[in-house]
Amino acid sequence: MEFIWDIKALNIxxxxxxxxxxxxxxxxxxxxxxxxxxxxxxxxxxxxxxxxDLFVDYKSLTKDQVLYWVLKSLGAEGKANAEEQIxxxxxxxxxxxxxxxxxxxxxx
Numbered sequence: 001m002e003f004i005w006d007i008k009a010l011n012i013x014x015x016x017x018x019x020x021x022x023x024x025x026x027x028x029x030x031x032x033x034x035x036x037x038x039x040x041x042x043x044x045x046x047x048x049x050x051x052x053d054l055f056v057d058y059k060s061l062t063k064d065q066v067l068y069w070v071l072k073s074l075g076a077e078g079k080a081n082a083e084e085q086i087x088x089x090x091x092x093x094x095x096x097x098x099x100x101x102x103x104x105x106x107x108x
Contacts, residue, residue: 005029007028010025027044028043043082
């Protein structure tokens with residue numbers, strides 16, 4: 001099984017303590033793929049804006065750097081939990097006879 005971690009969005013504060021475009025939260029997603037089956041889960045990380053001494057200019061941020069922040073915050077256990085959840089979803093797909101995802105009953 002392959003897991004792909006990605007960043008969906010960065011929410012910023014236009015200004016904070018004299019800094020411009022301060023990342024306030026990170027929206028992340030991880031997708032697992034096993035052959036023709038795939039599943040994903042996502043989450044949000046609130047950043048520690050009080051620790052502004054570690055500020056990195058928004059335009060200088062890289063995907064690898066932001067993913068590092070996410071995975072460091074989740075820790076080994078959080079990362080493993082997300083990947084385990086995806087593994088269970090994919091295993092359910094493999095054993096399901098006929099699974100469909102209809103519109104939610106209250107969405108109409």
